[in-house]
Amino acid sequence: MARSSPAAEEDIPGVPARRAALRLLDAVLRRGDPLDQAAPPVLRGIERGDDRALALAIAHEALRWMPDLDRLIDSATRQPLPDDAKARSVLRLMLAQALRLGLPPHAVIATGLPLLVGGPRRLAHGVFSAVLRGDGLPEAPTLPHAVHDRWSAAWPGRVDAIAAGLAVPPPLDLSLRDAARTAEWADRLGGVSLAPGHVRLARSGPIEQIEGFAEGAWWVQDLAATVPARLLGPGEGRRVLDLCAAPGGKTMQLAAAGWQVTVLDKSARRLERLGENVARIGLAVDVVVADAMQWRPAELYDAVLIDAPCSASGTCRRHPDVLHRLVDQSGLEDLQRGLLERASGALRADGRLVYAVCSLEPGEGEAQAAWVKALGPVPITPNQLPDGIAPTPEGWFRSDPGMLAEAGGIDGFFAAMWEK
Known part of the structure; x- marks a missing residue:
């Protein structure tokens, strides 16, 4: 039987979604793009919402389980495929569909092999079939080596629980x-x-x-992300500065709690999205487009909340691409300290400062809190945190994806609070 043409194969239902998933995987692994940033242009040409959701789900599961999928692929080949080989990427996607999304093998083959135009289709078919006859995936995903080594050093008693928290x-x-x-x-x-x-x-x-x-x-808004704004309590008409505010979850919390909120972010595009979110909820805030490291407030604030730029490693259960994009964070850590200094200068006497990052890196959380000396620490109390999570001995908030497992888990987050 003659092989169908690439154009004809593109007309096979389901192939465009798989091709989009392949492009998303390439954007993350080869270019280092965040999946959320890569997705809109890649998915723009796919009309059906279900197909766009499927493409994202395939890419997410391939990234979530990639070390384990690679182990299965290597177990079924005589010579390992190069890490950047297209056949390896296609097999990752095919196996993610069969082993994680539960799609029928024949449908996975029919929509996966057309991605290997002019490539080793017979090899991919054979590897896929051999893997499905094996033991499958472990109960919890294996972390990439670099991530496992770093988190094992930072959280020696938690790394296995963190990995288990990424399973679904x-x-x-x-x-x-x-x-x-x-x-x-x-x-x-x-x-x-x-x-x-x-x-x-x-x-x-x-x-x-x-x-x-x-x-x-x-x-x-993830439960962990709600904690920093909760720490400031009811606003009662007082003024709060929300630094690096977009996309606005904490902004809306503060406004709903009765604070007069000034939001500041240097990205006009992100603030436009924040404005849309705030308008949908029916709240009002003052918006300032500016670089927090350059902007000077006209008057001082009763409170400042810094949701600082960070590695976002704590969001890895919902954004598994971050596991494959973690790099040296020293530049971000310098920025975080600069923001802490700027925020302190925007506070009135007796004002409170909350610093937060959605990160599992101690250098972005605990080390930054320990660095602050000019302000008086305000210990976080158990009644300010979700049930099942206690403050650290230092009076800080620390969560990780292995916590609250029976209730569905929580993102990794850090927060600390001070008074001027």
């Missing part, structure tokens, strides 16, 4: 505009609450179709 995509966390209606919204949405103003749902369908979206009753 996380549930969907919502922050409520009105925390007093937590029980009502948990019941209406069929979710559970782990803190006031929070509802957790099993992932299901487009966000826009969930009840309450159109009326601005909630926004998507």
